Amino acid sequence: MTTTRVTSTSVEGTRTPIPSPTGTRKRKRSRVELTYYLFLIPSLLVFTAFVVVPAVIGIFYSFTDYVGYGDWSFLGLRNYQALFTDPTILGSYGFTLGFAVVTVIVAQVIALALAIGLSRRIRFAIPLRGIFVIPMVISGIVVAYVFNYLFSNSLPALATSVGFTPLEQSILGDPNLAWISIVIVSAWQTIPGALLVYTAGLAAIPGDVYEASSLDGASTWKQFTSITVPLIAGFIVINTVLGIKGYLGAYDVIVGLTGGGPGNATSSVAMTIFGGFTGGDYAYQMANATVFFIVTVLISIIQLVATRGRTVRL
Amino acid sequence: MTALDVKYDEAVTIEKSRRRRRLDRTNWPLTILLILASLTVLAPLYVTLSMAFKTSAQSVDGNAFALPAPFNPQSFAQAWQLTNFPVSFSISLAVAAITVLLTLFLSSLAAYAIVRNWTKRVFRWSLIYLLAALFLPFPVVALPQIQLTALTGLDNPVGVGILHAMFQLSFSVLLYSAYLRSIPIELEESARIDGASTWQVFRRIILPLLGPMNATVGIFAFLASWNDFMMPSLITANPALQTLPVVQNIFQSQFGTNYNVAFASYLLAMAPTIIVYLFAQRWVISGVTQGAVKS
Numbered sequence: 001m002t003t004t005r006v007t008s009t010s011v012e013g014t015r016t017p018i019p020s021p022t023g024t025r026k027r028k029r030s031r032v033e034l035t036y037y038l039f040l041i042p043s044l045l046v047f048t049a050f051v052v053v054p055a056v057i058g059i060f061y062s063f064t065d066y067v068g069y070g071d072w073s074f075l076g077l078r079n080y081q082a083l084f085t086d087p088t089i090l091g092s093y094g095f096t097l098g099f100a101v102v103t104v105i106v107a108q109v110i111a112l113a114l115a116i117g118l119s120r121r122i123r124f125a126i127p128l129r130g131i132f133v134i135p136m137v138i139s140g141i142v143v144a145y146v147f148n149y150l151f152s153n154s155l156p157a158l159a160t161s162v163g164f165t166p167l168e169q170s171i172l173g174d175p176n177l178a179w180i181s182i183v184i185v186s187a188w189q190t191i192p193g194a195l196l197v198y199t200a201g202l203a204a205i206p207g208d209v210y211e212a213s214s215l216d217g218a219s220t221w222k223q224f225t226s227i228t229v230p231l232i233a234g235f236i237v238i239n240t241v242l243g244i245k246g247y248l249g250a251y252d253v254i255v256g257l258t259g260g261g262p263g264n265a266t267s268s269v270a271m272t273i274f275g276g277f278t279g280g281d282y283a284y285q286m287a288n289a290t291v292f293f294i295v296t297v298l299i300s301i302i303q304l305v306a307t308r309g310r311t312v313r314l
Numbered sequence: 315m316t317a318l319d320v321k322y323d324e325a326v327t328i329e330k331s332r333r334r335r336r337l338d339r340t341n342w343p344l345t346i347l348l349i350l351a352s353l354t355v356l357a358p359l360y361v362t363l364s365m366a367f368k369t370s371a372q373s374v375d376g377n378a379f380a381l382p383a384p385f386n387p388q389s390f391a392q393a394w395q396l397t398n399f400p401v402s403f404s405i406s407l408a409v410a411a412i413t414v415l416l417t418l419f420l421s422s423l424a425a426y427a428i429v430r431n432w433t434k435r436v437f438r439w440s441l442i443y444l445l446a447a448l449f450l451p452f453p454v455v456a457l458p459q460i461q462l463t464a465l466t467g468l469d470n471p472v473g474v475g476i477l478h479a480m481f482q483l484s485f486s487v488l489l490y491s492a493y494l495r496s497i498p499i500e501l502e503e504s505a506r507i508d509g510a511s512t513w514q515v516f517r518r519i520i521l522p523l524l525g526p527m528n529a530t531v532g533i534f535a536f537l538a539s540w541n542d543f544m545m546p547s548l549i550t551a552n553p554a555l556q557t558l559p560v561v562q563n564i565f566q567s568q569f570g571t572n573y574n575v576a577f578a579s580y581l582l583a584m585a586p587t588i589i590v591y592l593f594a595q596r597w598v599i600s601g602v603t604q605g606a607v608k609s
Binding site: 032033035036037039040042043044046047050051053054055057058061068114117118120121122123124128129130131132133134135136137138139140141142143145146147149150153154156157158188193196197199200245248249251252255256269270273274276277282285286289290292293296297300 | 339340341342344345347348349351352354355356358359361362365374375376377378379419420421423424426427428430431434436437440443444447449450451452453454455456457458459460461462476477479480483487511512513516537540541542543544548558559560562563565566573576577580583584587588590591592595598599602603607
């Protein structure tokens, strides 16, 4: 903002009666040119109409017994109370949180490992990076359908041919194992984005830092923990926060793999909420959605606060 | 400096460069490891390709990695018809186009107004207001949105495009703001002295400078919209107007064992973005990386 101030004083210094494009200290009370409002208002209007108004309406209905049409009356907090004793809802939160935490760890570890690998003296670095990024451009539901076939047909066929009994049945049909397939496909799909972020972060670390430390006799692992990780901590935070937020809203991949089953074993919060539109418990699921929003925001804040100040700059 | 010293220096230089060359040598074990890792990406793509060319009889044996024998390209004709490919493809393209154009238009203008009026409270608060959606997952507002789009006649691909753009807005405004802050204001000052209006300044000076950021924002918006299943499947009421990812669900029920046809269809659904990506790879990667760094 310093440049702004310097320029506007120079404008005033020459006493040109042209309005400065930015508000300056002297002109703080001056009116902002109308054009700027015309630039801003479309976004605010559309955003309010399509996101904020629905959100407010939804939260309002969460205090009623509305079923999606017709009459309704106030219930107070009864929907919310019911949520906390509903095994389906609690199950979906348990599954979604567990799945999000496991997937974010799996995806970030692999993405970071690949990014470090690609930054070393290897051949074919560009084509390899090109291949690793491909999953990013493919639709999640289609990927899930492809993996669905692999998990339910190819894997059991393979297990049978080598005589490995535990995998002869499809893991998609096993309430205790189905979640693994969702972790694998979600990670497969989201690793590229994280990989590119880490690649950018690693490229910003000057090579002589590593040279100096290796002269001092630091091992590769020591370099990783004492140089690489602290210097890309900011990227790890942003990847983890955005990753968790994405996994919490998981839907497409689950629909394509298990459809939430077997039973409700892999039913995410998003899936139970959408059930509210067909199941006639609109208001109840809006209470669920409201709680889900609060949980999402809280998790993001906790992550940001817990990791604040961990970033090191050269 | 004596001749001996020079000789010694030379020897040291040669030894140094030799050592450096040894350091520069390719790390083959790591290269091989990464090539093996890349198979986890390539294998499912290979399976899709080979399954699509199998016969129905061969496709049910579970041996996904076997080559097609005999080679059967007819599945594509069936997949093309069943998914009404030209229609679903066009609808996907239209939805993505609405999303990209609306996102670029709304967020670049809003970000410019906010950055240039940062000292004004209204503009600062507007940014915070728009950024709130960063932490708002679609499921939270899905039910009322389904209802409202139905009420307003937007329960169609146009409504899906608008909603996709809404969920890109926060991130895009953030990217544009970060980028606009790095553009020196002097560029605008001279045009203003020549009497250019704010709109002219934006149109003639800012917009051309936004090129790289437009690409970044556009790529993110396009991929999010083109690949989405959740929103079109919930918002669009008429099944005949569904997007490419959504129509793939017919193979989950009706044509359960015609895996070859299903995979031909998956291939048709994947191919457009993969082909574009292969040709525009450097561009896509630099665009996404810029977005990652700016955020």
